[in-house]
Amino acid sequence: MEKLQTLISNNEEWLMSRVLGYAQDLGYSKYTSTLKEAWRISISGLSASLLTALETYRKSPELGPDDDYINNPVTAFGIAEAQKHRERGVPLAMFLGLMKYYRQSYIDLVEKAGFEFEYQEKCCRFIDRFFDRVEIGFCMKWAELSRDKAVEEQQNANLLMTNEKNKYLTIFESIADPAILLDQDNRIENMNQAAVQMLNKGSTPGSQYYRLLQDSPFTREEPDEAAASGSNYYKGLHITSLFPWIKKYLETFARGGQEKSVFEREIKETDNALFFEISLARMQDVSEKFRGIVVTLHDETGYAQTEKALKLALKEAEVQRLNWQAIFRAAPVGIMLMDEDLKIVQINDVIRRDFAGDNRHIIGEQPGNALGCIYSLEDPRGCGYGESCRECLIRKTLLEVARSRETVRGREVLRAFLIDGKEVQFWFSISAEPVTIDGRGHMLVTFENITERKKIEQMKNEIVSVVSHELRTPLTSITGSLGLLRAGAFGDMSEGAVDLIDIAKRNSERLVRLINDILDIDRIESGQSALELRPLEIMPLIEQTVDASRGFAHKFGVSLEIGDRLPEARVVADGDRLVQVVTNLISNAVKFSFPDKAVKVSALHHGGSIRTCVTNHGQGIPEEFQSRIFGKFAQAHSSDAHEKGGAGLGLNICKAIVEKMGGHIGFESEPGASTTFFFDLPEWREQENGPAKKTAAGGRELHD
């Protein structure tokens, strides 16, 4: 009977559905288990027994008068089932009736299998005899059990059921999420404590359920009144009177046929608005006994609030970002953000507008390539590879900042760029500031177009040099002619003539000096005369200057001497310019000294600097003049110009020179007694300082 065995083994699902169908059609499902599992177990057990029987009996298990129907493995399952159902209080008639349909299901299976007629008959017979045995065994067992036992079993069963009911009631009430059971008309059958509390009415657990037992659902108020009066009693209410909006979800759900529907909703029934994730689930019932919907609401308010706050923060951050981006982009100078390999990360509008005329690739490029520097065209590999790139001041500045992580400001560069196919040359000032972004080193680089300013500067310089040339040329002819006359080129002159010529000559020479001073100060201040700074010993320089000034001093009846010395002390300075300063200070000291007095020059330590002092004994500097003394054209008395022959620029020039060398100039004066002018320069010591030669602080490197 192998084919039958196989058929039965492979069709458990079919058999289960079949017998379930019979049970539903005939109304047995009213009384039977609602879960599919139970039916499967029955079929499984029966099938196993049947298969055992097929093994044991070669032919059909015909019924003999003396057969043992109790202690037979074939009927064992059936007997066990009998006992179980008896305890549950299932009537015999009902059990046997249902068992008939189990039998019928197996017969139906065989008939469906399409075996050849004889075999089919054989199988049906076997099945019939098998089920007969099961039924007989079952009936015998049933009769064995006494009536009292039956009652006791019934009571136990009831108790168990009550306990089960209580357990599930407890579970239902304990669920933290609000849950509402709806019957098949979508009226509220029950709701747990959480649901009632959600509706902001206080309640005790189980209140909805027990109300049902006390009050008749037909005697309480109309649904809307119940809700309006604030009563706790929701049972029987249509769910839509509580949540009108749920109507369309229920309709969709009913039409849809899914087991479950989930959606989100804000519910304002309560004092606080709350956000819920709501799910509708069809009650799991295979026997269609409880048809209805379980509505659960999961409070997502916290989550929703967090999400809202997060969205707000993100929006805020976005606004901030846009603000900063707007500032960055709108800045009046060109700004680029580069990484340490000089790759451009970000640019602002000025860069894009002024350089990216022909849609050049900018982000990710080296600066030369991005901006169209003509040097970058020298080598096919672009910026950094060309001959000229080695000396490029732009690259040098950027690499310096990248390496040292120190700011560099205001390097002036003249460069030509290929913009929109045309070569355009202009001056710009480049500054670079190290900045850390995303934990990595970057540089903020500004390009300021200073071509206009440079043009004006150049114009001014041209004017100054042209003007000075035009002023000087006639003056040399004047002084030349006067000099020749004075030297007797055309014979001796009368005393009066000599005096007049001297006056003319002196004043011409004064004019020349004035023009020279003006040119000098202009060159120093505009940085054109770059100072050549080297470490040099201060004492030899002082001595040399003092010697050179002795003749001048002698004319005023003033002697020169050197006071405190600092042999081997060194400063970083431009030698010629330093001489110019000391000479000027000595000259002033001599001019304003009382006759027969000495002017003293000394050098001493002052902090980390070398201080050079020039002291005289003379009229001193009037208080009201002291604040102006280093200004342009400053003279205490207008008569001084006439007597002392100065134009008032000397100290201004000295100040400019000293400050360009990184030093400081000052004075102390006691009117009527003495005056000391001094200047401090940082001392240079061998081991501390690096390269000996560099350009002055603030000095600019001219175009490369």
Next chain:
Amino acid sequence: MQMVMVIEDEPDIQVIARIALEKLGKFDVAVCGSGAEAVRIAQNLNPDVILLDVMMPEMDGPATLKKLRENPKLSSTPVIFMTAKVQPGEIERYKKLGAIGVITKPFDPMTLPAAVREIWSNADAK
């Protein structure tokens, strides 16, 4: 007497130079107002030394010198440039062009003759 030829376009400087060189320097002086004139006149003169202004319109100092040198009589005449701007390296540059020295302008007429003689004798000494 030794003759100095002064090639200078500015009239006032011409006069001053002449007076200084004649009166103080005891030179014979011939003055030209341009490079072209100098090339023409120099044929017939025989200056012992030439003072040549660098900044002149039409033909500047160096161009004039080149032209003068074409004349075999003047191929080795000492020439001193006169110029307003002198940067350190420029003296050498002028010397390479064939001058024996440079006098800066504006020159002091009182010392002009002495300066000329000094540069001249230094060149001779070599």
